[in-house]
Amino acid sequence: MMTASTFTRHREIAWRGGQTRSTSRLIAEEIAIALTYNGSAHAIMMGTPSDLEDFGIGFSLTEAIVERMSEISSIELVPNELGVEVRMWLEGDRAASLAARRRAISGPVGCGLCGIESLEQACRAPSQVAGRSTAFHARDLLGAMQALSPLQVLNQQTRSVHAAAFWHPRIGIGPVREDVGRHNALDKLAGAMALEGRSAEDGVVLLTSRVSVEMVQKAAMIGAPVLVAMSAPTALAIRTAEEAGITLLAIARDDGYGVFTHTRRVLLPEDAAPRADA
Template sequence: MAASSTQSLPVRRLGFGSVADADLFREIAVETPVSVEICGIGYAVMMATPADLRDYATGFVLAEGLADSAADIRSIDVHPVEGGVALRIWLPPERTDKALDRARRRVSESSCGLCGIENIEEVLRPLPPVAARIATTRAAIAAALAALADHQPLGRATGAAHAAAFCAPDGTIRFVREDVGRHNALDKLIGALARAGVDPGTGFILLSARCSYELVEKTVRAGCPMLVTISAPTSLAAERAAAAGLTLVALARADSALIVSDPHGMIA
């Protein structure tokens, strides 16, 4: 775990019943502003855990559609700045115009999501159909769920971080990234796969999070055929998964899970 991912906070435990009061130190997850600059353009400021930031930068650019692969990224510079971190990402000159246009459009986005007719149309635009296929089983999903906690050092230390894991079809966990934000954790995971040259179409993604439509879209655009989440999906997430042909499993627990969609019968 990166040293900058946690900090120690003095707290006073308030006991109930037989539990005594006590002065304690509690490890908490670091959340800091991360400024994303693309080709010298101020693009976004995200709240994130300042670890695996090159993975995050790669996944962010891929999710925004500003690059098609990690090879499109010329360089990523991580700079500590007053109050946070600056991520400076450089793409080829031919991609600068797209970054500038997208940055202008982001100005009209609100803190709670997207505003305006054009942005609503952008949210609801068709997703590319999922082309990859895997063959997996309920036992593999259960095995991945059981093993996830062992791959969450930040989560164990703080109880305040999400995890995104990439799993082989047999349930073996191959990559995990953590962050205080579920979207950030997934961006970090997708970036890590891209930087390692691992095809997301060869396994499934497991998230310790509520399944919102953005997580479905990031999974589909990464080319991964299956998403498993430990919490419930929203209506739009379920609709978008079905339309794109994504296998979606939600409310995954030790004893059961709900198949929201499995259009290609990938789960035995």
């Protein structure tokens, strides 16, 4: 039976500063996670064996397999010697719709694009984020990113996993989800918010990873108006965020970040240089 632990301890020979010593390190686990719908395999992802119900629900939402969590009639986690199967059963209409557009996704990196039969599916038009008048203070967004690191429990132990989190100016950060795959972490966050009945429309999604196009697509699917990431975006991610109506902030460091799209939602300090809105 595959262990459900999120990490294990491994011995290592450490060579640092010209010195060699025998020690050990906590290492993040990575297993095969099969997502099945109504008895048929749909995707096989490599990921961290935690919050897998969140993962199944979030993946279903961000990949447009369902529009609402209620369209998943049941979900079951079935471990076996190879990994874990996340078994989901859909309501009749959704099951028929999925069968009509059945596609296989299988890949070692959990990118969400492997095996897609049509390029149109990879480059699909993003969902439109509802227009909101809410704007966030630049320093508050920076503070949110700085506050995320201590909340990454698994990463504090292993230094090898990504996190996706939701921040609200009145509530703070939460939930936080982690995974060796950045896409998986975002899917887990989407599922956790759906289970809590929380909307992403009045807050901010925080990422500890780079921003590729599918991260923007997934954020758009859950209606997040602002996306803040630690690393840089791709050009396609920027164009997609622009099209979706998402304010994209990236390369977040201790001293600030870059605002790439829809700057109206970010209230920069008064001493900031004048700028044109996107």
